[in-house]
Amino acid sequence: MNVLVFHIGPERYALPLAAVLRVLPAARLKALPGAPDYVAGLLDLHGEPVPVIDLSRLGGSPAETVRYDTRILLVDLPAAGATRRLGLRAERVTGVETLLEAPLDPGVLAAPWLGAVARSAAGGMLQLIEPARLLAPEVAALLFGSEGAAA
Template sequence: MSEITAKRSAVKQALHALFLVFRIGNERYALKAIEVAEVLPRLPLKPIAHAPAWVAGVFAYRGVVVPVIDLSALTFGTPAQGRTSTRLVLVNYRPDATAETQLLGLILEQATDTLRCDPADFQPYGLDNRQTPYLGPVRKDELGLLQWVRVSDLLDDQVRALLFPSPPLDPVLLEDRP
């Protein structure tokens, strides 16, 4: 391989990104792998009282309590199936460039594959669905359509305040209550 061909190949690879592919029902979705902190098996969760049905609960991870949402329940109102390929995927959630990155858990079905492709291959699908701003553009391939899920758009302001109160609740203040 010539030096010029090698450089062109390196530039083309630099345009590609790695995605974690998963399913909701029969439909395929993808998260940008750079947003994924860790993929875990499905773990027991502590439920959160009076939270939306798609908030699956919380669990302790390396000394931090991490909230978990069920993406299937959030998107279509049906909880994820308990398959051996259902995973608890920790993502780096950051609602905007000025916010601090926090861990957020996602319950994802069949989260076992990855795909390397050019993010520019994903195209708008022509529907302005303001109720699901996290569902981004789609990419066509031999398996059908693949939709990009944008982690930063997963939570609206109300749910973000519930899962990530600002400032965080101080346990000392809770002890002072009668």
């Protein structure tokens, strides 16, 4: 499986490449007052408001300043029978790698959005991110309206 690799603090994480719709440069976001601190804001994507999650903040690290390799990864999420678009602000995006084998464990119970750990063909371990499990139901409802609450 091919994955897109990025960092949260010093650790390497990955999204399945098939889950990534687009990779966008960092952009100015509109603040969302009252949202959890890991919600970076709203991206205006050709007139469509797309909520953006800061993966560093979600992972418990302070948000880094926007760097030349900060990207917004666009993914689709299932929410109440519909597909919703979500942006993921990722720090230090390093590129595409291939996993050597099937993931080694089932993930982290305390953080359901974290998937299994796998070894990369380029060397080292990668923690996979599961986009469909990123948002708690109450956060999905806040970002997408009550009909957007995650199933």
